[in-house]
Amino acid sequence: MTPNKTVRALTLALSGACLALAVWAQTADMSEGEIRKVDQEGGKITLAHGEIKSLDMPPMTMVFTVKTPALFGDLKKGDKVRFAVAREDGKFVLTEIVPAAAR
Protein backbone atom coordinates (compact mmCIF):
# COMPACT_ATOMS: atom_id res chain seq x y z
CA MET A 1 0.00 0.00 0.00
CA THR A 2 1.29 3.48 -0.82
CA PRO A 3 1.26 5.97 2.05
CA ASN A 4 -1.54 7.82 0.31
CA LYS A 5 -3.72 4.72 0.18
CA THR A 6 -2.98 3.93 3.80
CA VAL A 7 -4.15 7.37 4.85
CA ARG A 8 -7.31 6.99 2.80
CA ALA A 9 -8.06 3.56 4.28
CA LEU A 10 -7.49 4.89 7.79
CA THR A 11 -9.75 7.87 7.17
CA LEU A 12 -12.48 5.58 5.87
CA ALA A 13 -12.20 3.26 8.85
CA LEU A 14 -12.29 6.20 11.26
CA SER A 15 -15.34 7.83 9.72
CA GLY A 16 -17.10 4.47 9.83
CA ALA A 17 -16.36 4.15 13.52
CA CYS A 18 -17.59 7.71 14.15
CA LEU A 19 -20.84 7.00 12.35
CA ALA A 20 -21.42 3.83 14.37
CA LEU A 21 -20.70 5.71 17.58
CA ALA A 22 -23.10 8.51 16.65
CA VAL A 23 -25.91 6.03 15.95
CA TRP A 24 -25.19 4.21 19.18
CA ALA A 25 -25.18 7.44 21.20
CA GLN A 26 -28.48 8.46 19.66
CA THR A 27 -30.26 5.23 20.60
CA ALA A 28 -28.54 4.60 23.94
CA ASP A 29 -30.59 7.20 25.79
CA MET A 30 -33.91 6.22 24.27
CA SER A 31 -36.60 4.85 26.55
CA GLU A 32 -39.70 2.91 25.60
CA GLY A 33 -43.32 3.77 26.15
CA GLU A 34 -46.86 3.74 24.87
CA ILE A 35 -48.88 6.84 24.08
CA ARG A 36 -51.92 7.36 26.32
CA LYS A 37 -52.88 10.82 25.11
CA VAL A 38 -51.81 13.31 22.44
CA ASP A 39 -52.48 16.98 23.16
CA GLN A 40 -51.11 18.90 20.21
CA GLU A 41 -52.66 22.23 21.21
CA GLY A 42 -51.22 21.97 24.71
CA GLY A 43 -47.89 20.70 23.35
CA LYS A 44 -48.07 17.62 25.53
CA ILE A 45 -48.02 13.85 25.26
CA THR A 46 -49.01 11.43 28.02
CA LEU A 47 -46.90 8.29 28.04
CA ALA A 48 -47.00 5.04 29.93
CA HIS A 49 -43.25 4.66 30.00
CA GLY A 50 -40.77 2.01 31.01
CA GLU A 51 -37.72 2.74 33.10
CA ILE A 52 -35.93 5.97 32.12
CA LYS A 53 -32.33 5.32 33.02
CA SER A 54 -31.06 8.84 32.29
CA LEU A 55 -33.51 10.25 34.85
CA ASP A 56 -33.38 7.30 37.22
CA MET A 57 -37.17 7.05 36.90
CA PRO A 58 -39.19 3.86 37.34
CA PRO A 59 -42.02 2.90 34.94
CA MET A 60 -45.15 5.07 35.26
CA THR A 61 -47.72 7.05 33.31
CA MET A 62 -47.04 10.77 33.12
CA VAL A 63 -47.37 13.91 30.99
CA PHE A 64 -44.44 15.20 28.98
CA THR A 65 -43.96 18.56 27.30
CA VAL A 66 -43.08 18.15 23.62
CA LYS A 67 -40.00 20.11 22.57
CA THR A 68 -41.15 21.09 19.07
CA PRO A 69 -44.50 20.64 17.27
CA ALA A 70 -42.73 18.72 14.50
CA LEU A 71 -42.18 15.86 16.92
CA PHE A 72 -45.90 15.07 16.98
CA GLY A 73 -45.77 13.71 13.43
CA ASP A 74 -48.49 11.07 13.03
CA LEU A 75 -48.24 9.87 16.61
CA LYS A 76 -51.50 8.80 18.17
CA LYS A 77 -52.94 7.12 21.23
CA GLY A 78 -51.90 3.49 21.56
CA ASP A 79 -48.67 3.87 19.56
CA LYS A 80 -45.62 2.17 21.00
CA VAL A 81 -42.74 4.63 20.92
CA ARG A 82 -39.11 5.18 21.70
CA PHE A 83 -38.25 8.56 23.15
CA ALA A 84 -35.56 10.73 24.67
CA VAL A 85 -36.35 13.10 27.52
CA ALA A 86 -34.51 15.99 29.11
CA ARG A 87 -35.26 18.03 32.21
CA GLU A 88 -35.67 21.70 31.31
CA ASP A 89 -36.87 24.36 33.79
CA GLY A 90 -38.26 21.66 36.05
CA LYS A 91 -40.30 20.13 33.24
CA PHE A 92 -39.76 16.83 31.51
CA VAL A 93 -39.35 17.59 27.84
CA LEU A 94 -39.49 15.08 25.02
CA THR A 95 -36.57 15.91 22.73
CA GLU A 96 -37.21 12.96 20.47
CA ILE A 97 -40.09 10.54 20.03
CA VAL A 98 -40.49 8.01 17.25
CA PRO A 99 -42.57 4.88 16.58
CA ALA A 100 -40.97 1.90 18.34
CA ALA A 101 -40.27 0.09 15.07
CA ALA A 102 -38.26 3.01 13.63
CA ARG A 103 -34.50 2.95 13.79
Ligand SMILES: [Cu+2]
Ligand atom coordinates in the same frame (compact mmCIF):
# COMPACT_ATOMS: atom_id res chain seq x y z
CU1 LIG B 1 -42.18 9.10 34.71
